[in-house]
Each structure stands twice: as C-alpha cells, then as structure tokens.
Amino acid sequence: MTQEDTIALALSLSMLLATGLIFGALARHFHLPLVLGELIGGVVLGPTLIRRFIPLPFAKLYPTTGTVAIGRDAFIQLGLLFFLFTAGQQMNLPALRRLGRSVLWTSGLGIAIPFGLGFLMVVAAPERWAAHIELPTSGAALFIGTALSISALPVIARVLFDLGLARRELGALVLSSATLDDLVGWSLFAAILGSFTPLAASRFPPWASILPILGFAALVLTLGRFIVRQVRARIPAQRVGARIGVATLLWLLAAAAAEWMGVHAIVGAFLVGLALTHDDDEPDASTEPVHQFALGIFAPIYFVSLGLKTDFASNFDLGLVALILVIACLGKIIGATLGARLGGIAWRPSWAVGFGMNARGAMEIILASVALEQHLIDERLFVALVVMALVTSLLSGPVMARLLAGHPQLERTSPQVEATRPS
DSSP, X not given: OOHHHHHHHHHHHHHHHHHHHXXXXXXXXXXXXXXXXXXXXXXXXXXXXXXXXXXXXXXXXXXXXXXXXXXXXXHHHHHHHHHHHHHHHTOOHHHHHHHHHHHHHHHHHHHHHHHHHHHHHHXXXXXXXXXXXXXXXXXXXXXXXXXXHOOXXXXXXXXXXXXXXXXXXXXXXXXXXXXXXXXXXXXXXXXXXXXXSHHHHHHSOGGGTHHHHHHHHHHIIIIIHHHHHHHHHTSOTTOHXXXXXXXXXXXXXXXXXXXXXXXXXXXXXXXXXXXXXXXXXXXXXXXXXXXXXXXXXXXXXXXHHHTTTSOTTTTOOHHHHHHHHHHHHHHXXXXXXXXXXXXXXXXXXXXXXXXXXXXXXXXXXXXXXXXXXXXXXXXXHHHHHHHHHHHHHHHHHHHHHHHTTTOOSOXXXXXXXXXXXXX
C-alpha cells in the first residue's frame, strides 16, 4: 500500500466514523435509535445525496476497486463480525430457560406466523418477487419468511432499558423470546446461504446444508462453551486484555470455519459470542470494554457504510416498502401477542410484548446487507427491508410505553407463569 493509499484509507474510515458519531448523536438527541441516525448519515454521505452532487471527492475517497477499496471493505467486514460477536454476548440464556412455557409460545408464534405469511406471499405470486430475489421460488420464499420473522435483540434491549423494564419479568420475557427468535432466524438464514450461494454449492448439496450448520452450532454451544469456561476460569478477571484476546481468537476461528462451510462468517462470530454468555443474569465485566468498543467504533462505521451501497431515492419502491412493512408488522405483532396470551399473559401486556418483539433494527439491516452482498436480493428489496427495520424500531418504544402506562408489572392469568417467576 502506497503512502497515498494509506492516507485515502485513513480519511475514508475517519469520514465514516465521524458521520456515524454526528448523526448518531443527533438521533439520540431526538430520542431515536442510534442505528437510524447512522444509516441516515450513510444515506447523506452516499450516492443518494453527496455523491450525486459532488462525485469527484467521493470517488477519490471511496473507490470501488484497488487497494483502498480492499482495505476499507476488510475493515468494515471485521467490524461486522465484531458487532455480531458482541450481539451474541448480550443474549439472556438464563431468562430463556427460566420463563420456559411463556417464552416458547411467544417466540414460537412470533416466528411461525410472520414466517408463514412471508413464505405464502412469495409462493402465491412468485413472478412478483422474481425481479427482486436471485433465488428459485423455494429459496425466495424461505428468505422472505426468515427476513420477516427475526427480531432485533440489541434494539429491543435498548427499548426495555429506556422503559425501565429490562430487569422485570416482562422485559425478561421479551428479551428471552427475542433471543430464541434470533437464534432460529439466523439458523434459517445460514441454511439459505448454505444452500444457494456458489461457495456452498461446491461444498454441500442443498438438501444437506442444514446438517453442518446444526452440527457446527451444537459443537460451539456445547464443547465450545465448556472449553470457554475452562479457559475463562484460568484467566483472572483483572486481566481484561487477555480475556479479550482469547475471545477474539475464538470468534475469528469460528468465523473462518463458518465461511469454509459455505455459510457467512457472521454465524460463527455470533455463536462464539453466545457461548461466552454467563449462566447468571450478571454480565461479565470484562466483556463491557469489548461491547463499548464495538458500539462506539465498528457499529457506526458499518451502518454508515450501508448508505454507500445503494441510492435509496432511486431504489425506493413505495408498493414494495408498504407490502413488506404491513406483512412484517401484522405477522410479528399478532404472532407474538397471541403467543404471550397463550403463555398466560393478560391481553394488555401481551400486546406490549407483541410490539416489543416487532422491532427489527440492526439485525434486520445486517441480514439485508449480507443478502445484498451475496447477490441474493436487489437494491429495491434491500431498501424495503431497511425501511421496515427502521420503522418497526421507531414504533416499538412509544407503543409499549403507552400500552404499559399504569401497568409496569407483568400481569399473570395462569399459574404456570407464576411458577416460572424467578426467586
């Protein structure tokens, strides 16, 4: 890399970070999700606005080929892996086990109904989606169903913290259900990548792609989790740097293994983060610097960079956006609400659970961006999924606050729910 390339790379990354920090601060000022501000910053910086009107400086800072482009893309991809690793660490596995029946109903219907609606929507009119998804009808139906069924654990956790519900039983139910939703959703997405990407096709036949994925996940979450515990026990908590170094080594190796199997590296990083979660509700203090580093540096750069990928104005298809948004909201809200009600929760807090689970946020945007990078979807569908993720994230907090006004505690109408209450 020449001196000029080094300067261009440093300037391009610094511009991405500065844009993310500035627009993120503006979003926080107006009580909006940080990811919304970061993405808007990318839209302003990218071909939608600045690149359209002053293309020459943009082309020099953000070339599409050459050493600078390779270095920038490598840094951004590393940041994505780091972010997914920290997202896995935020999973609340103890609460998932503790709330049992309510979580299974809420998460189960919260996945099944939006997935079913999305799947049937494609199967009923495959010609409508052929222009947007570079997959056979079965693969397209699986992708849309998966895209509409996932939640966004980081956004949901932030909303619950803002509402003071994160440590209450309602918060535990929503977080645990979102955890299970994300696990199932990312497993389905990994299976899609394992079945339909060119790399995967050269490794495994489509019908068998789910087997190595499930085996890899089981290995990481059983043997891998055991090894992590043993290693952690031998490193004093005060040696934060050593713990971070070992964790980074593990998720890099897992990311490489996942990529070799034909699924995206993010699956490996996410699973290692999940394996590093504690068996109690208290987070590991040594993981907090990693979390803050990912959120403060890598996340802004990554989400701003998404705005450079496409022209949001030219690729905004109102009909497609409206269809995706309506089906996504109906499926997730109705599914999670019915699930919570069948799990023994009263109607009003059940609706709050439904709207809480409806937030898609960063996880949906990452799924859409990976699908775009893998050439599974076109730019119009990418824009529609991003808009859906942002709108659902904006709705979640205000609607939950209104539904729970005067009802801060989780109401119970079933003895099974009372039995699952933590001591």
